[in-house]
Amino acid sequence: MTAPAKRRGRPPGRGTAAAADHPAFQRFWDAYPTRPHNPRAAASAIFGKLATGGVEPERMIAGAAAYAAYIREQGIDPQWVAHASTWLNRRGWDDALRHAAAAAPPAAPPAAAPAGDEPMPPVHAQTRANGLPAVARANLGIDLSPIQISTWIDQLDFQIDRDRDRAVITAKTRHAADFVRGRWETHLQRVLRVSHIDWAVG
Numbered sequence: 001m002t003a004p005a006k007r008r009g010r011p012p013g014r015g016t017a018a019a020a021d022h023p024a025f026q027r028f029w030d031a032y033p034t035r036p037h038n039p040r041a042a043a044s045a046i047f048g049k050l051a052t053g054g055v056e057p058e059r060m061i062a063g064a065a066a067y068a069a070y071i072r073e074q075g076i077d078p079q080w081v082a083h084a085s086t087w088l089n090r091r092g093w094d095d096a097l098r099h100a101a102a103a104a105p106p107a108a109p110p111a112a113a114p115a116g117d118e119p120m121p122p123v124h125a126q127t128r129a130n131g132l133p134a135v136a137r138a139n140l141g142i143d144l145s146p147i148q149i150s151t152w153i154d155q156l157d158f159q160i161d162r163d164r165d166r167a168v169i170t171a172k173t174r175h176a177a178d179f180v181r182g183r184w185e186t187h188l189q190r191v192l193r194v195s196h197i198d199w200a201v202g
Helices: 025-031 040-052 057-074 084-089 092-103 134-140 146-151 174-192
Strands: 157-161 166-171 196-201
Touching: 025 040, 025 057, 040 057, 040 084, 057 084, 057 092, 057 146, 057 174, 084 092, 092 146, 134 174, 166 174, 174 196
Parallel strands: 166 196
Antiparallel strands: 157 166
16 A cells, blocks of 8 residues: 655745844834834835845934834824835835934024123033033034934933033933933933933923
8 A cells, every 4th residue: 555645845944934133123113103004024124135235224213213203293193104114115214314304403503702802602501402512412423323313312302400410301202212311321421411311201
């Protein structure tokens, strides 16, 4: 009696498991705005292809965060959020970052020359519209990219109390506060020259 033929299985490694995410993809996925039915695997594949093809992962992540902020500010229904894969394919981070840069608060004008022979105020006395000293913002450029500064730091409000050696930083959302605090609080303490930062949302 002839033994039954063995069923052929799919050769191992051919579509049986999803390809591994790019190391930076999870941060992109966390920053991207939520929408129903947003296939993660497709977005991961495109993100990895773009990253290995020369697109800076941090730029895509910053763009995703800027896009999410825009969605929140405009009150757009999640169903109208672009699929992450579509957004990546059309380089949506470029538009999102341009919009974020255009919406950033402008720098405060330089202080006018005082009358008489009084000396000009020191550089650290000049502040931006969000309360961040101009020299502190410039010093952040040592560690942060211009994209990171315009997308995250320029969206915060700063109140600095030199007498109490502390600052209060207010973010528009809890996500933004937690993101900046987790990544750059030490940098902010250094450039603001304070030993403690209180974080608020409002």
